[in-house]
Amino acid sequence: MVSTIQQPSNHPLAEYVHRLEAGEALLANNQINVLEVVGILKSYGIVLDAYSKNLIYIADHQFLELFPFFKYFNGEVSLGKLLRFWNHDRINYEYAEYVMKTMMWHGGGDLDTYLDSPEFLERAQRVMQAKTKNNWLVSSLQRFFPDFLPEQIRQLAYYKVLGQFWRVMSDMFIDLSDRFDRKEIQSIAEVVQHVQDALVAAASQPLVYAVEVKGQVYDIIPESAGLTFLMDAAVPYVDTIFFRGTPFLGTVSYNAQAQQIPVFQDQFTYGALYADPLPIGGAGIPPTLLMQDMRHFLPDYLHEIYQRGLRGEDDLRVKICESFQKSMFCVTTAAIRGLMPHPLDTEDPKQRQANRVYLEKWMDRFMTSRLQIVNVPDRY
């Protein structure tokens, strides 16, 4: 008789394999973790709302503008807004662009494939001709550097796709916070389930991109391209931003010649799950921008937790980053569970074994991540 009892995993991170198999999350479930994760995702949701609107605005309304001076103004240019902008009373939209460029650089999903296809190029040519007609500067630029404008349009496509992705995520996080306020969410497992459900619900939402030039609408990513939310935006996003990322300038000195940066992009481990929160606050590093944005929208209960820390307000952004990292492990848990080859509660030993192999592969990637550090209780 074949035993249906599965042997424990021998993986160095077996504890987390077993947690996931038991329907729990990568992040330990306790009250502080729930408060931190929900609170930080609320402020993240508010920030993502702004990022998303701006990315879509740039993709739609700053299309092939050579000098997009006011691209962060979302079409509302006024002296007051300009003064506030100069006074740094604004959202750091640069962070959103940094993420967009990182996604574009790593590629992944069918979006990457589509943007290299002849169909895309043909559509790009059409819209370029319409846009550069009677514009001698841009048309001559195109003549001398024929790859320049198509690459710009590829980038604008990423603006649009990331904007659409974050639109869904923003609503999901705000909804999570509302449910928490209504006491419908009380554990980390419920947070993960909320995210997973929302991802599944939006999974087949199409990714499309069309611009209007001189009164005519041009499709750049048509619905017929078959790009969808989960596989062509969410999965590449998680892989790029949570795992791979880029070495942040100024945080650590990397010497590429000494092989301190992997040769292959898929071996990068500079993503959010690996990031060291301590350098946050340093000028010129993208995570500082995000944490700076989020600090303006912290819910009171989370702010109070931070103020109780040894340094109070002084290291707020580092604490935000630590909470943010915890929350990203929850989103990653949701993604891992959503992509499981077989249902979690399957009784079939083969399917359970397949799930085990799948989870252990993820754990291989977590080996150098901050998974164990975020699970150290009362670290600060």
Added chain:
Amino acid sequence: MLSGLIWIPVLGAILVAFWPQTLASHRYRTLALIFAVITLGLSVVLSSQFIQLEPGQQFQEALPWLDNLGLTYRLGVDGLSLPLVLMNCLLTGVAIYSSDEEIRRPRLYYGLLLLLSAAVTGAFLAQNLLLFFLFYEVELIPLYLLIAIWGGARRGYAATKFLIYTAISGVLVLASYFGLAWLSGSFNFDYETVIAHTLPMGQQVVLLSLLLVGFGIKVPLFPFHTWLPDAHVEASTPMSVMLAGVLLKLGTYGLLRFGYGLFPDAWQVIAPWLASWAVVSVLYGALAAIAQTDMKKMVAYSSIAHMGYVLLAMAAATPLSLVGTLMQMISHGLISAMLFLLVGVVYSKAGSRDLNVVRGLLNPERGLPLIGTLMIVGVMASAGIPGMVGFIAEFVVFRGSFPVFPVQTLLCMVGTGLTAVYFLLLMNRAFFGRLSEAVENLPPVTWRDRAPAIFLAVLIVVLGIQPNWLTTWGETTITALAPVSTTVVVKATPIPEVVDPTEKLLKESLLTSSAAIALEEN
């Protein structure tokens, strides 16, 4: 007025020490600070009334005391002692302000601190050799107790070592004074009387040697320095501020006032040896600093190196180099006080000064970014980066000494290069890189912690940009101290009248160098 500078802190000390034990610890600090500020205010008033063009002693006070012993209560201030008195009053205030709010036995602590300040002021103002000696010895007692009671783990050892060394220093100084009296046949110890004695060269050299070793221990100069790093490491931060900022200056002041002042002929004979001694002290201090892993010990050894420059300038004894001695004393007082304050903050927050433990303190949110920034300012000033007082002081020292002792000056200049080496090592290890795990969760730094160092940093920069404010009091006195070679100078090249004091100093230095060349030719 001069007595006020001594007796107001003494009064404060008595009041604080005998105040009923009813106040919170920080209230005693406020009380002590009030007296320190009053004394500082008085010293500022004194400075404003000081006649800068008068080279001799001013505001003199004289009271008969033990006339049979030759001890009179005779005080006076000139351009050499005034800046040092001012710095003492200032750093006393800084030391009190930066003392721990919850310090144990506050009444005794602040009482001793004020007593220390009073004794140091007394030594700078004393115009009688025995009176100077009394003050010189009196300051040992409070400082010994301040290290022995409020010091670190090995405070007993460090305090006793300090006491033995500096007591020997006092004995040697006293022996020299008695020798001078005995050989000159007069037991009047008033400075004005004593300075008129002329002794044979051999006797002068012997007496001067006693003073050199005596004050050399206090400065300290190699090889009499070993008490200093121990004392600094075990002393609390305010004590290190007083020790480096003021106490060491008693040694250099003594050398200039009594060594050079009383035995100018013998001084000129042994000057080349003194210059070489300065080189050894500078290079030894700098090389020893490089080898340290304790931040405080590194700053302590840097003090030994920097005080060597003062000896070099004194040995050269040109008008410019003598101005340089005063500038270097003030500059070192301010810079080392600032560095010790900053190291103190690092120690109190990180719990360690070990460069193998403490790293990455410039971390913007969890580290000590402002303290690190001030540390950069401090080490730049110490390494003689232009724009700060350390540069101009060292520049004047080297410029004044080079015509007389070119080789020794160049070797001392190597010492400034080494300053950059050990302080860059300190900065690189303690402040750059990732914050080490051991110190990831530091308590917050308050503006109270930062304020004294910021104040000194401002002073260091202001005096670096406007060094005339530093030399304005001492220039006339020190120029008058300059050796007989001035007459040779005048014969060699007539000095055109100049109004700007800086220009005047530079001209004099040029002329001294031309005189040296002329002497060599002869």
